[in-house]
Amino acid sequence: MIETRARRRSEVWMKQVLDEHRQLRLMIAELREFLREPRPAPGAKGAHTWSSGLAQWLVKLHDGLFRHFRYEEESGMAEDITLRHPRRSSEIERLIGEHPQMLAEIKMLMTEALDYSEGHLLDDPALRTRLEAVLDTLDAHERAETALVQRAELQEVGVGD
Numbered sequence: 123m124i125e126t127r128a129r130r131r132s133e134v135w136m137k138q139v140l141d142e143h144r145q146l147r148l149m150i151a152e153l154r155e156f157l158r159e160p161r162p163a164p165g166a167k168g169a170h171t172w173s174s175g176l177a178q179w180l181v182k183l184h185d186g187l188f189r190h191f192r193y194e195e196e197s198g199m200a201e202d203i204t205l206r207h208p209r210r211s212s213e214i215e216r217l218i219g220e221h222p223q224m225l226a227e228i229k230m231l232m233t234e235a236l237d238y239s240e241g242h243l244l245d246d247p248a249l250r251t252r253l254e255a256v257l258d259t260l261d262a263h264e265r266a267e268t269a270l271v272q273r274a275e276l277q278e279v280g281v282g283d
């Protein structure tokens with residue numbers, strides 16, 4: 123039996139985490155849209171605008187993720203999921219363990235995009251591909267978390283395993 127305090131706490135974070143996942147999906151979709159635009163060659167007209175636009179996107183994404191990850195880590199999400207599904211405990215721990223790495227990769231791309239916008243960095247044709255790979259990882263990460271949270275929600279209403 124899940125005690126009332128834990129039940130009430132989990133109602134709060136479940137709603138918040140699922141809302142934030144929806145917002146993140148929108149942000150990622152908009153960023154993917156931006157990436158579909160051709161990237162001007164370094165020094166060409168529009169190159170600075172493109173890369174500073176990218177840097178702004180990455181600052182926004184980093185900030186949003188930083189807050190989101192911190193909320194997930196401090197809200198009791200891992201503890202409550204473990205309480206409901208002890209067999210899922212290593213999965214949620216593994217997912218939370220991915221947070222610092224994803225933030226570090228986005229931060230690195232953000233710095234490169236800024237350097238590139240100032241014309242300090244040689245063109246890296248893989249910049250876009252690397253960012254797409256990070257977004258794919260992030261998508262898979264959030265999908266796996268959403269699935270865990272939805273399972274926990276089912277447990278909440280008494281129809282989970």
Ligand SMILES: [Fe+2]
Binds near residue numbers: 267
């Ligand atoms: Fe998440």
